[in-house]
Amino acid sequence: xxxxxxxxxxxxxTVVALTTxxxxxxxxxxxxxxxxxxxxxxxxxxxxxxxxxxxxxxxxVFGSEPLEFTAYTHYGWQDFPxxxxxxxxxxxxxxxxxxxxxxxxxxxxxxxxxxxxxASGDLPELIYGDRYNPDIERLIDNGxxxxxxxxxxxxxxxxxxxxxxxxxxxxxxxxxxxxxxxxYTNKSTNTAGYVVNKKIYNELDQPPLQTMDDLYAYLGKVxxxxxxxxxxxxxxxxxxxxxxxxxxTGFAExxxxxxxxxxxxxxxxxxxxxxxxxxPSFRESQKFVSKLYREKLISQDMFTQDRGKVLEKLMTxxxxxxxxxxxxxxxxxxxxxxxxxxPEAGYFMIKPIHKAGLxxxxxxxxxxDRLGWNITTITTKAKDPEKIFAxxxxxxGPEGMTIQFFGPEGGNWKGFDENEQPIFTxxxxxxxxxEIQALNDRVMIVGNTSYIDPAKMKYENAKPPEEQxxxxxxxxxxxxxxxxxxxxxxxxxxxxxxxELGDIRQKILDLITQVLAxxxxxxxxxxxxxxxxxxxxxxxxxxxxxxxxxRTEQWLENKKTLGME
Amino acid sequence: xxxxxxxxxxxxxxRRHDRKPFLSRLMKQLDVQLMVWPSIIIIFVFAYIPMYxxxxxxxxxxLFTGARIFDNPWVGFKHFAAFFDAPDFGTILRNTxxxxxxxxxxxxPAPILLALxxxxxxxxLFKRFVQTITYLxxxxxxxIVGGVVMSLxxxxxxxxxxxxxxxxxxxxxxNFLSIKDYFWTILVSTNVWKExxxxxxxxxxxxxxxxxxxxxxxxxxxxxxxxxIYLITVPSIMPVIIIFMILAAGxxxxxxxxxxxxxxxxxxxxxxxxxxxxxxxxxxxxxQKYSYAVAVGLFKAIISIGLLTLAxxxxxRSGNSLW
Numbered sequence: 045x046x047x048x049x050x051x052x053x054x055x056x057x058t059v060v061a062l063t064t065x066x067x068x069x070x071x072x073x074x075x076x077x078x079x080x081x082x083x084x085x086x087x088x089x090x091x092x093x094x095x096x097x098x099x100x101x102x103x104x105v106f107g108s109e110p111l112e113f114t115a116y117t118h119y120g121w122q123d124f125p126x127x128x129x130x131x132x133x134x135x136x137x138x139x140x141x142x143x144x145x146x147x148x149x150x151x152x153x154x155x156x157x158x159x160x161x162x163a164s165g166d167l168p169e170l171i172y173g174d175r176y177n178p179d180i181e182r183l184i185d186n187g188x189x190x191x192x193x194x195x196x197x198x199x200x201x202x203x204x205x206x207x208x209x210x211x212x213x214x215x216x217x218x219x220x221x222x223x224x225x226x227x228y229t230n231k232s233t234n235t236a237g238y239v240v241n242k243k244i245y246n247e248l249d250q251p252p253l254q255t256m257d258d259l260y261a262y263l264g265k266v267x268x269x270x271x272x273x274x275x276x277x278x279x280x281x282x283x284x285x286x287x288x289x290x291x292x293t294g295f296a297e298x299x300x301x302x303x304x305x306x307x308x309x310x311x312x313x314x315x316x317x318x319x320x321x322x323x324p325s326f327r328e329s330q331k332f333v334s335k336l337y338r339e340k341l342i343s344q345d346m347f348t349q350d351r352g353k354v355l356e357k358l359m360t361x362x363x364x365x366x367x368x369x370x371x372x373x374x375x376x377x378x379x380x381x382x383x384x385x386x387p388e389a390g391y392f393m394i395k396p397i398h399k400a401g402l403x404x405x406x407x408x409x410x411x412x413d414r415l416g417w418n419i420t421t422i423t424t425k426a427k428d429p430e431k432i433f434a435x436x437x438x439x440x441g442p443e444g445m446t447i448q449f450f451g452p453e454g455g456n457w458k459g460f461d462e463n464e465q466p467i468f469t470x471x472x473x474x475x476x477x478x479e480i481q482a483l484n485d486r487v488m489i490v491g492n493t494s495y496i497d498p499a500k501m502k503y504e505n506a507k508p509p510e511e512q513x514x515x516x517x518x519x520x521x522x523x524x525x526x527x528x529x530x531x532x533x534x535x536x537x538x539x540x541x542x543x544e545l546g547d548i549r550q551k552i553l554d555l556i557t558q559v560l561a562x563x564x565x566x567x568x569x570x571x572x573x574x575x576x577x578x579x580x581x582x583x584x585x586x587x588x589x590x591x592x593x594x595r596t597e598q599w600l601e602n603k604k605t606l607g608m609e
Numbered sequence: 610x611x612x613x614x615x616x617x618x619x620x621x622x623x624r625r626h627d628r629k630p631f632l633s634r635l636m637k638q639l640d641v642q643l644m645v646w647p648s649i650i651i652i653f654v655f656a657y658i659p660m661y662x663x664x665x666x667x668x669x670x671x672l673f674t675g676a677r678i679f680d681n682p683w684v685g686f687k688h689f690a691a692f693f694d695a696p697d698f699g700t701i702l703r704n705t706x707x708x709x710x711x712x713x714x715x716x717x718p719a720p721i722l723l724a725l726x727x728x729x730x731x732x733x734l735f736k737r738f739v740q741t742i743t744y745l746x747x748x749x750x751x752x753i754v755g756g757v758v759m760s761l762x763x764x765x766x767x768x769x770x771x772x773x774x775x776x777x778x779x780x781x782x783x784n785f786l787s788i789k790d791y792f793w794t795i796l797v798s799t800n801v802w803k804e805x806x807x808x809x810x811x812x813x814x815x816x817x818x819x820x821x822x823x824x825x826x827x828x829x830x831x832x833x834x835x836x837x838i839y840l841i842t843v844p845s846i847m848p849v850i851i852i853f854m855i856l857a858a859g860x861x862x863x864x865x866x867x868x869x870x871x872x873x874x875x876x877x878x879x880x881x882x883x884x885x886x887x888x889x890x891x892x893x894x895x896x897q898k899y900s901y902a903v904a905v906g907l908f909k910a911i912i913s914i915g916l917l918t919l920a921x922x923x924x925x926r927s928g929n930s931l932w
Contacts, residue, residue: 155895163674165673283875344764344782350759558879
């Protein structure tokens with residue numbers, strides 16, 4: 045061992061030498077970074093000046109000149125297509141509109157890629173992601189996103205189709221609009237609700253399923269008849285609320301599914317957000333769930349299973365009642381699979397279940413946000429932000445939306461009617477339309493639901509209910525009408541993650557996640573109360589009330605913006 | 610083994626007699642040097658250069674400053690204080706220590722035992738078969754292993770529950786992955802199952818190097834198989850065991866990350882499953898609180914270095930230390 049010491053000295057010496065050398069290198073690169081850093085802001089400023097100059101000119105016509113930019117999807121589960129030819133819409137745009145989009149792909153690693161792009165300053169020109177994604181918020185706060193306001197009056201479509209009050213709600217703190225909404229609408233889009241297994245329901249002589257007592261009795265009968273073979277109540281992945289949240293909405297009129305989510309974490313009472321743990325209907329609902337759990341009437345794996353397991357159970361017809369925030373996707377898939385072998389099997393949806401004595405029309409298993417889902421932004425890296433906006437505005441207009449959904453003109457449609465709706469031709473091919481829509485799904489970034497839903501329904505409504513697409517049928521008859529408008533509750537209620545309120549939100553989120561599981565699987569009703577009492581005490585010590593007060597202010601502010609007072 | 614290695618002339622130049630200039634000595638051992646340098650350079654580039662980043666633990670790091678970290682304001686021990694004040698700090702620290710100790714106490718000797726047992730297997734085909742089967746799980750990612758374990762243990766249609774019910778050991782399915790008392794057992798046994806085969810390879814190699822004459826001599830002296838294992842095999846591979854033990858000690862606070870994240874899906878388990886790494890991921894990285902994440906990581910690293918030094922100190926007394 046002693047003999048080894050001398051070479052160690054040598055290694056140490058070289059290590060030190062290397063350190064200095066490499067430190068020198070990194071020093072240099074830092075220096076360079078420092079000197080080159082200001083240039084992007086310079087170019088950004090120059091760009092802004094250009095825009096200012098241009099905005100007096102006529103609007104740029106999309107397709108009149110070649111346009112090229114980089115685009116990035118800020119999700120782990122989805123990327124823009126690698127090549128323009130990969131999806132029908134982009135292929136059309138390349139061939140007919142001289143557009144070339146270079147896709148930057150996260151390949152599942154979006155959080156890391158975004159951090160790298162932020163830290164290096166090498167941002168894509170267009171970013172598509174969640175409406176209140178903290179990364180995108182940070183980009184806006186640091187002046188990396190282009191405000192869209194100068195272009196709104198110059199280009200017709202967004203201004204025409206997006207309600208001005210919704211546009212105001214979408215504006216950032218500085219009053220500017222940075223986000224182009226996706227799937228904005230003026231009506232319900234909710235898909236939450238209850239799905240019932242038709243075969244089991246018929247075999248049990250179709251008992252009423254309106255109140256919670258009906259549901260409890262029905263689940264008991266299922267258990268009695270089918271034993272372990274069938275899961276009486278499948279609440280999906282309850283770590284995310286899902287079926288438990290849907291049940292909660294049935295225990296008081298006006299309850300919101302959102303109350304359980306990390307964006308709200310509170311219950312509306314007398315125009316104020318109050319503690320979820322002290323809400324009597326939440327306690328009642330959790331007692332109901334824990335009773336189902338104790339009596340093995342609800343999936344015993346609800347807090348551990350992944351969604352693949354849920355789909356598998358549905359596909360094999362081993363679920364009697366299924367509830368969640370978006371059960372239509374899986375249920376329609378399972379329905380279509382089951383009816384292949386047995387036309388009497390399959391699933392159907394029922395009106396919201398509620399506690400006896402409540403008015404069913406005031407029970408909302410889900411809500412809808414008129415701003416839709418996610419957003420698209422243009423960064424200051426964009427060489428010509430106005431041209432990108434011109435493209436987005438074209439895409440959200442009648443021509444763009446119709447091509448996304450029904451392919452190029454001359455195929456399934458030709459020309460527009462007096463309502464700007466497409467006129468379908470005799471060659472209309474439903475299979476091809478379904479395929480076009482499925483393939484284009486990941487490049488539909490500025491969806492205009494108000495425009496496209498009537499167009500879609502125009503074709504679907506012409507058919508008798510039995511022949512209609514499963515999802516379309518139950519969405520229009522059950523889930524859409526049973527929802528309430530939660531736009532005011534669904535926006536701007538999340539504090540900045542590294543602020544004090546952000547810390548409280550995180551602590552309450554951890555607490556709710558844990559308490560939801562503990563109380564849902566509690567061994568007795570008294571235990572549920574004990575767990576929630578303790579949760580309330582913990583929450584208060586974390587500063588829950590402060591968070592609720594701030595969120596109440598934000599919510600009331602949103603209501604004012606939307607003119608809902 | 611270290612003893613064997615030190616017999617090599619390259620590693621032990623007798624410097625009193627070998628006073629040749631540095632360059633000629635370097636040329637003489639060029640083959641070995643060429644093997645060493647790439648690793649030194651890689652360690653340097655990827656482990657030492659980024660190290661200045663730990664300074665962000667004492668700052669409010671803004672991502673947009675990129676590598677120019679000195680543009681960020683210094684905040685002292687703010688993030689450390691926030692971590693120590695976090696409501697779950699006690700639970701997290703306890704879980705980290707308990708889980709890592711359990712993994713160490715059970716997971717460390719397990720491959721040695723397996724290697725000793727395999728060494729006594731005389732049927733070569735069976736030995737190879739067992740070896741292959743036991744080290745296969747090492748090559749599967751935790752997502753797959755976790756999925757297998759979760760479906761084995763699930764209440765609805767889980768094989769273990771079905772087996773226990775069919776044999777009459779239990780009447781009703783047990784929700785294994787939702788009961789706090791079972792979690793540590795499940796976690797540690799899954800870890801042992803996944804890594805036991807692969808870790809035993811190095812011990813098997815060490816055992817193969819033991820001088821066979823000693824066993825013959827012991828046989829003649831009438832030593833039983835157990836005595837031979839206890840008195841010859843184990844002492845012969847002791848240096849390897851100790852080196853690996855020191856390395857394992859340095860890893861002590863790595864209670865695991867993916868395995869816990871995947872197996873402890875049920876939030877009910879958080880009081881027993883939340884460890885420093887899962888906490889950093891959930892609270893620090895998912896919320897982009899980088900400085901906070903770095904501070905917590907640094908705290909963990911400091912304790913790990915302490916443990917490593919202690920282990921090395923104890924090992925030095927037995928004559929087999931890293932440094």
